[in-house]
Amino acid sequence: xxxxxxxxxxxxxxxxxxxxxxxxxxxxxxxxxxxxxxxxxxxxxxxxxxxxxxxxxxxxxxxxxxxxxxxxxxxxxxxxxxxxxxxxxxxxxxxxxxxxxxxxxxxxxxxxxxxxxxxxxxxxxxxxxxxxxxxxxxxxxxxxxxxxxxxxxxxxxxxxxxxxxxxxxxxxxxxxxxxxxxxxxxxxxxxxxxxxxxxxxxxxxxxxxxxxxxxxxxxxxxxxxxxxxxxxxxxxxxxxxxxxxxxxxxxxxxxxxxxxxxxxxxxxxxxxxxxxxxxxxxxxxxxxxxxxxxxxxxxxxxxxxxxxxxxxxxxxxxxxxxxxxxxxxxxxxxxxxxxxxxxxxxxxxxxxxxxxxxxxxxxxxxxxxxxxxxxxxxxxxxxxxxxxxxxxxxxxxxxxxxxxxxxxxxxxxxxxxxxxxxxxxxxxxxxxxxxxxxxxxxxxxxxxxxxxxxxxxxxxxxxxxxxxxxxxxxxxxxxxxxxxxxxxxxxxxxxxxxxxxxxxxxxxxxxxxxxxxxxxxxxxxxxxxxxxxxxxxxxxxxxxxxxxxxxxxxxxxxxxxxxxxxxxxxxxxxxxxxxxxxxxxxxxxxxxxxxxxxxxxxxxxxxxxxxxxxxxxxxxxxxxxxxxxxxxxxxxxxxxxxxxxxx
Amino acid sequence: xxxxxxxxxxxxxxxxxxxxxxxxxxxxxxxxxxxxxxxxxxxxxxxxxxxxxxxxxxxxxxxxxxxxxxxxxxxxxxxxxxxxxxxxxxxxxxxxxxxxxxxxxxxxxxxxxxxxxxxxxxxxxxxxxxxxxxxxxxxxxxxxxxxxxxxxxxxxxxxxxxxxxxxxxxxxxxxxxxxxxxxxxxxxxxxxxxxxxxxxxxxxxxxxxxxxxxxxxxxxxxxxxxxxxxxxxxxxxxxxxxxxxxxxxxxxxxxxxxxxxxxxxxxxxxxxxxxxxxxxxxxxxxxxxxxxxxxxxxxxxxxxxxxxxxxxxxxxxxxxxxxxxx
Numbered sequence: 001x002x003x004x005x006x007x008x009x010x011x012x013x014x015x016x017x018x019x020x021x022x023x024x025x026x027x028x029x030x031x032x033x034x035x036x037x038x039x040x041x042x043x044x045x046x047x048x049x050x051x052x053x054x055x056x057x058x059x060x061x062x063x064x065x066x067x068x069x070x071x072x073x074x075x076x077x078x079x080x081x082x083x084x085x086x087x088x089x090x091x092x093x094x095x096x097x098x099x100x101x102x103x104x105x106x107x108x109x110x111x112x113x114x115x116x117x118x119x120x121x122x123x124x125x126x127x128x129x130x131x132x133x134x135x136x137x138x139x140x141x142x143x144x145x146x147x148x149x150x151x152x153x154x155x156x157x158x159x160x161x162x163x164x165x166x167x168x169x170x171x172x173x174x175x176x177x178x179x180x181x182x183x184x185x186x187x188x189x190x191x192x193x194x195x196x197x198x199x200x201x202x203x204x205x206x207x208x209x210x211x212x213x214x215x216x217x218x219x220x221x222x223x224x225x226x227x228x229x230x231x232x233x234x235x236x237x238x239x240x241x242x243x244x245x246x247x248x249x250x251x252x253x254x255x256x257x258x259x260x261x262x263x264x265x266x267x268x269x270x271x272x273x274x275x276x277x278x279x280x281x282x283x284x285x286x287x288x289x290x291x292x293x294x295x296x297x298x299x300x301x302x303x304x305x306x307x308x309x310x311x312x313x314x315x316x317x318x319x320x321x322x323x324x325x326x327x328x329x330x331x332x333x334x335x336x337x338x339x340x341x342x343x344x345x346x347x348x349x350x351x352x353x354x355x356x357x358x359x360x361x362x363x364x365x366x367x368x369x370x371x372x373x374x375x376x377x378x379x380x381x382x383x384x385x386x387x388x389x390x391x392x393x394x395x396x397x398x399x400x401x402x403x404x405x406x407x408x409x410x411x412x413x414x415x416x417x418x419x420x421x422x423x424x425x426x427x428x429x430x431x432x433x434x435x436x437x438x439x440x441x442x443x444x445x446x447x448x449x450x451x452x453x454x455x456x457x458x459x460x461x462x463x464x465x466x467x468x469x470x471x472x473x474x475x476x477x478x479x480x481x482x483x484x485x486x487x488x489x490x491x492x493x494x495x496x497x498x499x500x501x502x503x504x505x506x507x508x509x510x511x512x513x514x515x516x517x518x519x520x521x522x523x524x525x526x527x528x529x530x531x532x533x534x535x536x537x538x539x540x541x542x543x544x545x546x547x548x549x550x551x552x553x554x555x556x557x558x559x560x561x562x563x564x565x566x567x568x569x570x571x572x573x574x575x576x577x578x579x580x581x582x583x584x585x586x587x588x589x590x591x592x593x594x595x596x597x598x599x600x601x602x603x604x605x606x607x608x609x610x611x612x613x614x615x616x617x618x619x620x621x622x623x624x625x626x627x628x629x630x631x632x633x634x635x636x637x638x639x640x641x642x643x644x645x646x647x
Numbered sequence: 648x649x650x651x652x653x654x655x656x657x658x659x660x661x662x663x664x665x666x667x668x669x670x671x672x673x674x675x676x677x678x679x680x681x682x683x684x685x686x687x688x689x690x691x692x693x694x695x696x697x698x699x700x701x702x703x704x705x706x707x708x709x710x711x712x713x714x715x716x717x718x719x720x721x722x723x724x725x726x727x728x729x730x731x732x733x734x735x736x737x738x739x740x741x742x743x744x745x746x747x748x749x750x751x752x753x754x755x756x757x758x759x760x761x762x763x764x765x766x767x768x769x770x771x772x773x774x775x776x777x778x779x780x781x782x783x784x785x786x787x788x789x790x791x792x793x794x795x796x797x798x799x800x801x802x803x804x805x806x807x808x809x810x811x812x813x814x815x816x817x818x819x820x821x822x823x824x825x826x827x828x829x830x831x832x833x834x835x836x837x838x839x840x841x842x843x844x845x846x847x848x849x850x851x852x853x854x855x856x857x858x859x860x861x862x863x864x865x866x867x868x869x870x871x872x873x874x875x876x877x878x879x880x881x882x883x884x885x886x887x888x889x890x891x892x893x894x895x896x897x898x899x900x901x902x903x904x905x906x907x908x909x910x911x912x913x914x915x916x917x918x919x920x921x922x923x924x925x926x927x928x929x930x931x932x933x934x935x936x937x938x939x940x941x942x943x944x945x946x947x948x949x950x951x952x953x954x955x956x957x958x959x960x961x962x963x964x965x966x967x968x969x970x971x972x973x
Contacts, residue, residue, distance in 0.1 A: 137712060142780055142804040151801070151814040159808060162903060222811060222832035224905070240831045241909035256833050 006336070007329045014325055015318070022314050029310075033303055038277075041294055042265045045279030048208055049263075049292045052216060053283055055204050060196075060285045063097055064155070064174060067192040070103070071178035074189060081110070085130045088121035091194075092128045099123055099163065099171055100195040102133060104146055109180070109189055116140065122195070146191045149175040153188070157286040160198060160226050162235060170198040170226070170235070172286070202227045205290070211298035214276075221287045223255045230271070242271050254278060258289035267296065335364045339371060346371075351379045399434035399462070406435050406465050409472055411442060414607065422515035422640055423450065426606035427633035428614065430577075436629035437464025437506075438575045439472050443479070448516050451479050451488075454527065454633050455508040456575040458549075467504045471496065471550070475510075485510045485523040486560035489550065493525070497554035505551040509543070509573060516640050518565035523558050525550050528576055531595065533602050535568030539595055567639030570606065572598060572613075577630035581617045589620045606634035669866060671702040672873055675723035677714040677732075679707050680898035682914035683823065683854070684727070685891040686749075690880025692894055699872035707902060713781060715741060718859060724866075725858045725873060730934070731785050731942055733857050737964060738946070742860035745965045747874040748934035749881070750853040750921040754822040755786055757842040758829060763816055765840050768847070772796040774816040777803040786849050787819045789945045793847075807832065823917030827910055851942050852934060853921065863966065871968040878932065878969075885919055888912065932969040936961050 002008060070091075073079045079087065088101045100122035110117035116134020123129075133140050140146050149156040158173040173193050180189035201218070205227040208216035218226040223238035233242070239255035242248070250268050257264060263281040270276055275296035282289045297304075338356035345353040355372060359365040407429070414426050427440045437457030445451045453475055457464040471492065478491040489510055496506070507527035513520045526549035529541040547558045565571070574594070581589040597616045601609045610632045617630065676684040687705055690696055696703035706723060708714050714726035715736045728736075730748070737743050757776070759765035765774070771791065778784045780802040791798055801815050807828050810818040820826045822843070830836060844850070856877070858870060884891035892911050899906035929935050939961050 137709075139780070139804075142802055144804075144806055144808045147803070148809055148812050148814055151809065152812060156812070159806075222808070224832075235905045237907045237909075238831050238833075240833055241907045244831070245907075245909045252833075256835075259833050 006333050007326060010329055011322060011325055015322060018318060018321065022318070026307075026310065026314070030303075030307065033306075034300065037300060037303060041277060041299055042279065045265055045277070045292045045294060046263075046281075048210065048216070049279055049281045049290055052204055052208055052292075053281060053290055056201055056283055056290075057285055059097060059200060060283070063095075063194060063196050064176075064285065066091065066095065066098070067101070067174060067176040067194050068155075070192050071176050074103070074178045074180060074192075075186070077181065085119035085121065085132075088119055089128045089130050092121045092123060095194075097196055097200060098194050099169060099197045100193075102193045103178075103190065104133065104140055104193065105190040106150075106188060107141065109187075118190075145173040145175045145193055149177050149191055150188065153177055157221075157288075159220050159222055159224065160235065163195075170202065171195045172198055198226065208292065210292065210294055211301075212295070213298065214292070214294050216290060216292045218283075219255070219258060219289050219291070221259060223259055226288060246271055246273070254280065254291075258282070258291065259287075261287065261289070332360050332364070334358070335360055336367075339367060342371065346375060346378065351375055351382075396434070402462070402465065403431070403434045406431075406469065409469060410440055416442065417444065420444075420450075420515065421638060423513065423635055423637050424606055425450075425452070425633070425635045426610050427631070428610050429629065429631045430614075430626065431629050432577070432626045433461050435462055435465035436460065437468050438577065438629035438631035439468045439506075440573075440631055440633050441472055441475055442633075442635075443476070445479060445483055445512065448514055449483060450513045450515055450635075451510070452513070452573075452633065452635060453508060453510040454530075454573040454575065454631060455506045455550075456527065456577075456629070456631070457506045458504050460629070463502065463504065467496075467506060467551075471506050471508070483512065484560055485512050485521045486558045489523045489525055489558045490556070493550040493556055493558070494554045496551035500551050503552070505549040507545070507549040507575075511571070513565065513635070513637065515637075518567065518569070518637050518639055519562060520565055520571070521560050521562040523547075523560050525558060528574060528579065530574070531572040531598055532563070532565075533570040533572065533598055535566055537602060539599055539602065541591075565637040567637060570602070570609070570634060570636045572609070573633040573635075574613075575629060575631040577626075577628035578613070578617060578632060580628060581621050581630065582624060582627060583621050584624045587620075589617055593620065606636055609634050670700055670869060671704075672696075672725055672869060673704050673706060673723045674873070675706050675708060675714045675717040675726045677708065677726065677728045677854075679709070679904060680895065680902050681824070682892065682895045682911040683918050685884045685895050685915055685918070686877060686881030687727075688880075688894045688898055689884045689887075689891055690876045693880065693883060695876040695879045695883075696873065699876045701869060701872055701876065703873070703876075715743065715857070718743065718857065724862060725856055725870065727854055728857055729783060729853050730851060730855055730938070731783070731946065733855065734939075734942055734946060734964070735785075738959060743857045744860050744863050744963075745855050745934060746858055746863065746870055746968045747856040747877065747932045748852055748965070748967065749855055749932070750918075751924055751927055751929055751935075751938075752921045753786065753843075753845045753850050753853060754824075754917065754921055755783065755844040755849070755853075756820055756822055756826065757787065757817050758810075758820055758826060759817045759840045759842075760834070761838055761840050765816065767840075768794065768842055769796070770840075771798060771817055771842075773798060775799045775801050775814075776817040776819065777801045777809055777815040778819040780804060783819070785945050786844050786851060789948060790844060790847055790849055792948070823914045823921070827913045831907075831910055849941075849945070850938075851945070852938050855934065867968070871970075874932065874968040875970060881919075881922060884915065888915060891915055930969065933967045934965045939965065 084103055088103065091101050092098050100120065102118050102120040104118035107115045118133040118140060119130060120133045121128055121130045145158050155174065155176045158175065160170055160172045163169045163171050173195050175191045175193045178189045178192050179186050205216045205218050215229045217228045219239050220226050223240050224235060225233040225237055225239070228234055239258070240252055243252035243255060248269060251270065254266055254268060258280045261282040265277055265279045267275065267277050270293065277294040277296060277299060278291050280289055280291045335356045335358055342353050342355050355368055359368055410429060416425055425442060429436070429438055429440060431438070437460055438455070440454045442450060442452035455468070455471055457467045457471065474492045474495050475488070478488050482488045482491065489508060508525040509522065509527040509530060511520055511522040522543055524543045524545040525547050526545045529544040531539060532542045533539050542563065543561060547556060579589055579591050579594060593616060594613065597613050598609070601612045604612065613632055674687060676687060691703055691705060708717060713732065714723070714728050717723035718726045719741055733743055733745060757771065764770060776798045778787050778800060801809070803809055807818060807825050809815050810829070811832055818825065829839065856874060863870060892908050892915060895911050896906045896908060927935060
């Protein structure tokens with residue numbers, strides 16, 4: 001498939017369109033699906049987090065209940081203070097989630113002599129033991145579990161810690177202030193604590209399974225990891241130390257939001273620099289925060305798989321579409337190539353060339369029919385053309401012969417009368433077509449009289465040339481018997497007028513010059529007035545027509561006029577083909593220009609003068625097609641014994 | 648909550664058996680394992696003590712027991728301690744001698760939340776200020792007294808939690824330790840106002856090495872070897888911080904203490920800064936007399952009630968074991 005071919009153009013456009021369409025649909029689908037996955041992840045994360053939180057809270061609420069009840073019992077004095085230690089042992093024994101418990105009194109409150117009084121029961125190796133806390137080395141008043149709730153006067157969950165006596169148990173101490181009534185005053189009595197094992201909490205958080213590698217984690221009020229899949233983080237690292245070490249400022253902000261008790265779903269990177277979505281929310285009781293981590297890759301893995309599938313299917317579909325399109329288009333377009341070959345053969349003249357017979361579509365069939373028609377028409381046309389051409393050639397050859405005959409009819413040897421020194425004469429005839437309707441003629445009527453004539457037949461071509469031949473023949477035959485110009489003309493007119501059905505006519509000027517005395521008798525039948533160039537340098541038109549052209553009415557009477565030529569005078573005759581010669585701007589050569597050339601060339605001999613006039617016309621028309629016959633004749637009269645060139 | 652009790656128990660019971668041999672030195676730093684003591688750990692781990700012909704063991708006290716108790720009970724031969732505490736102990740009658748002054752500056756400071764409207768020292772007037780129970784309290788108290796600001800003193804043990812839960816407005820902290828812990832608990836630098844004691848004329852040196860006067864007279868040669876190897880240890884960690892941090896974390900893990908490298912790295916960097924003389928013209932390991940007398944002034948005018956008797960001279964207190972060419 002060549003670049004620039006029809007198939008290439010169609011296929012490349014279809015391909016572009018299909019790709020653009022496919023891309024748009026795919027983008028819409030992708031963004032819509034992504035958004036819906038994000039939304040479903042958010043609701044899933046909220047659900048997962050809230051489930052875990054409510055499970056944790058349920059247990060915590062139970063654990064919180066015990067010391068709060070105990071506080072009420074102490075305040076209402078409904079417990080025997082002497083058996084506090086055994087009470088605590090029972091409490092610890094009967095509550096699996098409670099690891100230890102203490103009732104720590106304010107200094108000198110339980111007993112006016114004792115600064116420290118704090119019975120403490122704790123699990124140890126399967127049994128529960130009891131000791132009393134408090135000494136100068138163990139000043140519990142400064143311990144977080146005592147100091148913070150006693151200063152804040154509100155329950156307090158301590159930061160989680162490992163119990164190093166019982167192995168790896170992760171504990172948190174829940175402390176509740178209690179009050180006692182002394183001398184009818186309600187005074188702050190101290191702090192009741194329960195140490196809760198956080199194993200169950202770790203189990204709950206660790207049981208959260210998200211996708212393949214997603215997980216949940218818990219951080220304390222200070223951001224320290226309480227649970228995390230990476231065990232080395234637990235109790236060692238805080239979300240803020242990880243953020244600092246891994247240079248993840250966004251993680252620090254997430255941590256701040258978490259310990260501030262906010263809930264949100266945020267896209268970020270964690271310690272392994274993988275993109276994840278973290279949903280976080282707070283445990284209302286402990287003020288710790290739960291984070292649920294959705295690995296971005298896994299969250300969208302189904303989407304990515306689907307994308308891949310769609311892209312593969314799209315690519316396959318496109319390939320199939322393109323190959324089918326190529327085949328179909330090639331099949332459709334193939335006849336065109338064959339037609340192109342046939343057209344070339346036909347153009348070379350091989351009209352018998354077979355046209356392609358596989359007509360794949362209506363358009364191709366139409367093309368086939370057109371080609372068939374073209375072939376027939378061309379064959380017929382060529383035959384016609386051959387015929388016409390041979391006919392035309394014949395006519396042209398005949399016309400060429402006719403022209404030779406016509407030109408043979410007018411004298412064309414100059415100087416015509418080398419022996420007569422009284423005058424000189426030159427003439428020229430240029431036909432617009434092969435044969436023309438202009439004529440000129442001159443001959444000696446006798447030894448004294450020169451007869452000369454110029455004429456212009458109406459119309460052009462063969463009819464005009466025939467009419468011209470007739471006119472010229474008549475002139476010769478009539479002039480032999482007459483010596484008066486008007487009589488010659490009248491005689492010709494009569495003959496021409498008879499049975500002139502085609503109503504052709506000829507303008508005609510005839511002059512008879514007595515070469516001995518310069519007397520010129522002339523008669524003008526509708527012809528352009530000739531110019532007389534006097535030896536005294538006067539140049540004028542003369543002998544304007546006073547009668548209509550010959551051949552129209554037989555009974556016209558033509559009158560003769562005469563002038564005397566002085567030696568050196570010239571007469572210039574012409575047909576309207578001269579003055580009406582047109583250039584490409586349809587401007588006529590005109591009489592003014594003619595007179596100007598004649599004035600400039602007044603001292604030239606007739607041949608030179610005519611040459612100059614014809615040059616002037618040629619310059620004027622400047623290559624524009626000659627539309628009319630152009631005939632000029634010039635006679636110079638030297639007079640008797642004054643022969644010779646004036647120059 | 649039982650942890651603290653157990654540490655004390657273990658420390659006192661197991662380690663006393665070995666003291667006594669001439670080349671054997673039990674060293675007790677004044678706090679639980681952390682980067683503050685990285686130089687000692689490195690000297691032991693890299694064999695600098697052994698190369699000096701010493702058999703050194705490092706033991707740690709619990710957070711609420713002063714290291715001098717170990718010296719007094721002969722459970723340790725050399726301890727580290729703060730200068731102020733050492734002077735008070737000596738004034739109290741225990742004949743301890745400073746054989747090497749490590750830190751030359753004070754890392755003590757107050758921090759408070761800007762949100763609480765505390766942006767300058769005068770704003771501490773009338774606030775609840777948390778200050779450690781186990782010493783280090785003279786300087787903050789002396790500063791407040793000098794400025795004439797009344798405040799409510801809240802004794803705390805060792806954590807920042809009372810400050811974090813807003814039980815107190817202000818907390819006295821060490822720049823290398825608790826300050827960073829607060830940052831690592833989610834409060835940003837720019838949210839805290841800080842007041843360094845050193846900026847208010849209380850640039851009192853802190854960590855130094857101490858032994859009993861009599862032990863020094865009898866075992867000076869060994870103690871000199873100890874101080875030299877210790878300084879070598881500090882020089883080593885200055886050049887090998889990653890190694891030092893790993894070593895510290897190992898000590899912390901062994902003691903079942905929460906550890907993270909980020910915080911320990913911060914601590915090591917800051918403690919190393921304290922060891923440099925800075926703008927003080929003092930030789931490594933030595934204590935400037937003016938710092939000593941300034942410390943005595945603070946104690947005498949302070950609340951602690953300690954009395955410095957006239958026989959207590961700088962020369963008797965400070966017998967630096969540094970080589971001639973050091």
